[in-house]
Amino acid sequence: MARSQPHDPRTVLAVSKALTVLREPDPHAKAKKTDEVREEITSWASESQGLAGVEEVNEFDLHEIPDKPARSSLVRIVPPRELKSLGKGGSLNSRKAILHSLTHIESWAVDLSWDIIARFTIALDLPFGFVLDFATVASDEARHFSLLRSRLEELGGSYGDYPAHDGLWESAEETSASCMSRLAVEHCVHEARGLDVLPQTIGRFRKNGDEATAVVLETVVYPEEITHCAAGLKWFAFLHVRDHCEGEEGDRDGCLLEIESLRIGETFSIADILERHGFDRAPLIESFHSCVRSHFHGRLKPPFNEEARARAGFTAEFYEPLAG
Structure with a gap:
């Protein structure tokens, strides 16, 4: 671009x-x-000028993204x-x-x-x-x-x-050439899977007398993971509108501004935002399905935590067609 x-x-x-x-x-x-x-x-x-240290950044270095983040040998990695x-x-x-x-x-x-x-x-x-x-x-x-x-x-x-295994990074490698696919697979599918299983995990700790761990998972991890799924969906929609809706009827700039201003801690409906600005929701959802089918191996596993997913804006039309 x-x-x-x-x-x-x-x-x-x-x-x-x-x-x-x-x-x-x-x-x-x-x-x-x-x-x-x-x-x-x-x-x-709130500032964009005169930041200390910007002049020292080597522009070439910004494009030297490591193939894999540095990781200590503390944990033994196995298949x-x-x-x-x-x-x-x-x-x-x-x-x-x-x-x-x-x-x-x-x-x-x-x-x-x-x-x-x-x-x-x-x-x-x-x-x-x-x-x-x-x-x-x-x-x-x-x-x-x-x-x-x-x-x-x-x-x-x-x-x-x-x-432990490094399955999350394997998915990241699979999507390293496509931000939309990275957002769909890592920051929507995997994050939402965590929302599906966390209530059961919390229940297991509580049932077996570990209330302290249950509280950490229930009051800190669980609600914040909802916002992480929301961040993935928000920016997936932003890229879809910006890069795939140019030339279509509809208020593209207004739609992008509304998506960009979304707070990931608040419930929102991406489909409603698109339709409010004159865009059909179907191509967005089809694009999401295409990214997941291309880069996620297997089908999504129900049962789904529909309430938590909905709080992230991740409604059933995004994931149910991918289930099996």
Whole structure:
């Protein structure tokens, strides 16, 4: 896409900062750095000129996205088929294994949030709001990682005690050439799957006497994961309207402005927004289905947490046709 003006300096500096997090191998340091970078990025929301450090950013470096984020050897990675069942939380070891799996997922989710910023923001000329949303997601995931890791330690375990798989990053590699596919698969399908299974996981901890872990999952992780799914759908719709609705009848600019202004913590209907600005919802949904079918192996597994998905704007027309 041809540019008529330079990149927003906030975006340039944010991508540079995202790369520093991706290059940090230690998961604990990565979480701490995530909070620091997110705080910086948020402070730039009302300014776009004269940011300290922008002049020092090497433009070439912004395009040197690592093929894989730096990861320590703390956790032994094995194929999913080699992992033992985590159990149902009836024993202390089972609860620790479940917590370890959740902690590992959150560690990868931190990297995925920074990777989407680094990989696509400048390449696709995305607005600073995209950076703000996914920096917020990254900070949430880092908090989840730290809280769950602490609970694991309080139960006598530590991150690295159990093997794990890197299926989330495999999906990221599968979608590295398409931001819309990345948003659909990682930030909608996978995030929504977490919403489907979290209530049952919370129930298992509560049933087996671990109220502290249940509360963390119920009051922090669960509601924030809804907003992460919402962020994926929001920016999927933005790219669809911007890149695929040009020349169509309808108020394209007004639609983009409304989508960009959406708060991911509030319930919204992307389909209603499109129709309000004169666009048919069907092509958006068809595009979503196409991305998932091309880059997600298998079909989506019911039962679905319809209430939580709807709070993210992720209504049944997006996922039910993909179920099996």
